[in-house]
Amino acid sequence: MLCLGWVFLWFVAGEQTSGFNHSACATKNILWIYSLGSVKDLVLFCDLQELRKQDFSHVSQTSPTGGPAHTRCSGHENLAAVQWYKQPQHGGPLEEISRGSAHVQDKGVLQIVASRENSVSSYICRPRIRSPQDTACCIRTVLKVKPRRNESCGDKAQAEQILFLGSTGSIHCPSLSCQSDLQRPRMTWYQDGRLLRDYKENPIEMEAIYDFHEGLYVCDYAQSDNLSSWTVRAVVRVKAIEKDINLKPDILDPVTDTLEVELGKSLTLRCKVQFGFQKDLKPVIRWYAKESPREWELLESENKSTDSTAKSKVIEATTFLREVTWRDLRREFVCFAQNSIGNTTRSVQLRKKDGDTKEFDAFVSYAHWSSPEREDTGSVSEEHLALNLFPEVLENRYGYSLCLLERDVTPGGVYADDIVSVIKRSRRGIFILSPSYVNGPCIFELQAAVSLALVDQTLKLILIKFSSFQEPDSLPELVKKALRVLPTVTWKGVKSAHASSRFWMQVCYHMPVKNSSGFVFNRL
Numbered sequence: 001m002l003c004l005g006w007v008f009l010w011f012v013a014g015e016q017t018s019g020f021n022h023s024a025c026a027t028k029n030i031l032w033i034y035s036l037g038s039v040k041d042l043v044l045f046c047d048l049q050e051l052r053k054q055d056f057s058h059v060s061q062t063s064p065t066g067g068p069a070h071t072r073c074s075g076h077e078n079l080a081a082v083q084w085y086k087q088p089q090h091g092g093p094l095e096e097i098s099r100g101s102a103h104v105q106d107k108g109v110l111q112i113v114a115s116r117e118n119s120v121s122s123y124i125c126r127p128r129i130r131s132p133q134d135t136a137c138c139i140r141t142v143l144k145v146k147p148r149r150n151e152s153c154g155d156k157a158q159a160e161q162i163l164f165l166g167s168t169g170s171i172h173c174p175s176l177s178c179q180s181d182l183q184r185p186r187m188t189w190y191q192d193g194r195l196l197r198d199y200k201e202n203p204i205e206m207e208a209i210y211d212f213h214e215g216l217y218v219c220d221y222a223q224s225d226n227l228s229s230w231t232v233r234a235v236v237r238v239k240a241i242e243k244d245i246n247l248k249p250d251i252l253d254p255v256t257d258t259l260e261v262e263l264g265k266s267l268t269l270r271c272k273v274q275f276g277f278q279k280d281l282k283p284v285i286r287w288y289a290k291e292s293p294r295e296w297e298l299l300e301s302e303n304k305s306t307d308s309t310a311k312s313k314v315i316e317a318t319t320f321l322r323e324v325t326w327r328d329l330r331r332e333f334v335c336f337a338q339n340s341i342g343n344t345t346r347s348v349q350l351r352k353k354d355g356d357t358k359e360f361d362a363f364v365s366y367a368h369w370s371s372p373e374r375e376d377t378g379s380v381s382e383e384h385l386a387l388n389l390f391p392e393v394l395e396n397r398y399g400y401s402l403c404l405l406e407r408d409v410t411p412g413g414v415y416a417d418d419i420v421s422v423i424k425r426s427r428r429g430i431f432i433l434s435p436s437y438v439n440g441p442c443i444f445e446l447q448a449a450v451s452l453a454l455v456d457q458t459l460k461l462i463l464i465k466f467s468s469f470q471e472p473d474s475l476p477e478l479v480k481k482a483l484r485v486l487p488t489v490t491w492k493g494v495k496s497a498h499a500s501s502r503f504w505m506q507v508c509y510h511m512p513v514k515n516s517s518g519f520v521f522n523r524l
């Protein structure tokens with residue numbers, strides 16, 4: 001016996017232009033107590049199977065036709081394939097509810113969306129395929145929507161309820177929350193349109209929650225007034241989820257703390273983080289760069305979720321460096337990941353890809369014959385700068401290998417070929433510019449280096465403005481242009497001489513980065 005009270009309401013209808021006489025349909029009254037903040041939809045079933053199975057003896061008296069009610073839905077119709085109609089409020093033919101409409105139909109279940117409060121509407125369903133004599137094989141559902149009078153009642157049972165996988169759990173019927181405990185009506189529960197025969201109470205209690213407990217639940221109970229009986233219906237959306245995993249995020253990638261890069265090339269830094277399941281997960285992933293004492297956040301170009309399971313969520317944050325500079329090699333790139341439990345960081349240092357076959361860190365070019373007017377001022381000569389100070393600071397202090405033609409190549413005099421070969425074997429070309437340099441034969445070294453640098457990405461040139469000079473008209477165009485665009489460090493006499501002077505800091509700035517050689521860099 002079904003607890004649903006079927007009431008057959010008969011009326012002699014006027015002409016039904018739809019050609020479908022639905023006055024013989026079984027009628028079911030549904031009361032939807034509408035509560036603010038509740039699920040905004042309700043489901044109606046087309047219980048034709050129940051209609052067929054039902055023992056009609058108790059209702060047959062109400063059938064004015066007196067006809068044998070058990071002939072309803074007698075055929076072997078596919079009762080899941082049903083057609084729903086809406087009866088217009090002010091008469092007129094039935095409106096077919098098409099598949100594309102706002103109402104969702106699935107397996108005979110009609111999901112009604114955005115119903116108006118305080119309204120009464122009728123929905124009729126019948127099988128798509130039926131035997132011609134089964135005119136009464138249809139159900140008319142009168143839906144009455146009533147706002148909840150006391151809103152504070154609605155809080156006890158939410159329209160969306162969460163169950164934890166593996167634990168015990170219970171599902172509460174929202175519409176009952178204002179009923180007193182004394183009055184415990186017999187319930188009918190459905191899950192995704194399926195009748196749950198084992199549950200007749202509120203709430204439903206379950207010993208262990210599984211995935212399959214998820215779904216759209218419907219709870220019904222009967223309520224009668226003097227005139228008719230109603231089925232009070234409520235809908236609960238139930239989710240079965242993992243319990244919160246109370247762990248800090250785990251950085252899956254980068255794995256290592258160094259990353260090989262090529263200078264001048266772009267670089268994408270990826271940070272892949274696994275966050276354990278949390279109901280209220282607020283994941284944070286950031287990339288930032290650190291160069292003591294400063295640190296600043298890098299703009300994420302993308303932040304996407306790559307892999308989600310019931311237990312975890314993997315999110316990847318990427319940041320993009322347009323061009324890796326030597327400066328980047330001295331920075332730390334830090335991926336920071338955070339959830340409500342705590343944070344995890346992973347620092348990455350960029351390392352220049354090995355593989356250049358260069359022998360020298362820098363080739364130093366200077367005017368070999370000092371101009372006499374410089375020597376008698378008692379200040380540092382350009383030759384002294386090149387032959388003494390550069391090795392003292394760059395080699396002894398910072399560990400760079402320099403190439404000084406006089407010292408390292410051919411003390412007796414050099415040929416053009418030697419110079420080109422030496423420049424090719426150097427990562428940097430340092431040019432100490434002065435009037436004697438730009439007017440002397442050494443300008444050839446700069447010219448050769450500029451030409452080589454155009455085709456060799458790993459060769460960078462640094463100009464040292466030792467003393468001011470007039471640009472000779474005879475300079476090749478290429479050199480003139482180079483003088484304007486190349487990085488230039490100005491020598492400021494004795495005050496530049498000290499190893500920790502601004503001059504040397506600037507020179508170091510343009511030098512290649514040393515790695516794993518045990519040298520500590522001046523942080524700029």
Ligand SMILES: *[C@@H]1O[C@H](CO)[C@@H](O)[C@H](O)[C@H]1NC(C)=O
Pocket residue numbers: 012013014015016021022023024065
């Ligand atoms: C509809 O059916 C009812 C009962 O089956 C009948 O009394 C009524 O005359 C029918 N109406 C039309 C328009 O056929």
Ligand SMILES: *[C@@H]1O[C@H](CO)[C@@H](O)[C@H](O)[C@H]1NC(C)=O
Pocket residue numbers: 150151152153178
């Ligand atoms: C509303 O419901 C709450 C809790 O059930 C109750 O305490 C309160 O008195 C009710 N208010 C009204 C106006 O009925």
Ligand SMILES: *[C@@H]1O[C@H](CO)[C@@H](O)[C@H](O)[C@H]1NC(C)=O
Pocket residue numbers: 225226227
């Ligand atoms: C139900 O009947 C009682 C008395 O029998 C009456 O006072 C009440 O107004 C009726 N309710 C409705 C909804 O007709």
Ligand SMILES: *[C@@H]1O[C@H](CO)[C@@H](O)[C@H](O)[C@H]1NC(C)=O
Pocket residue numbers: 342343344
């Ligand atoms: C990261 O966590 C540590 C404790 O583990 C805390 O001291 C620090 O403030 C956190 N950092 C941020 C940015 O929240």
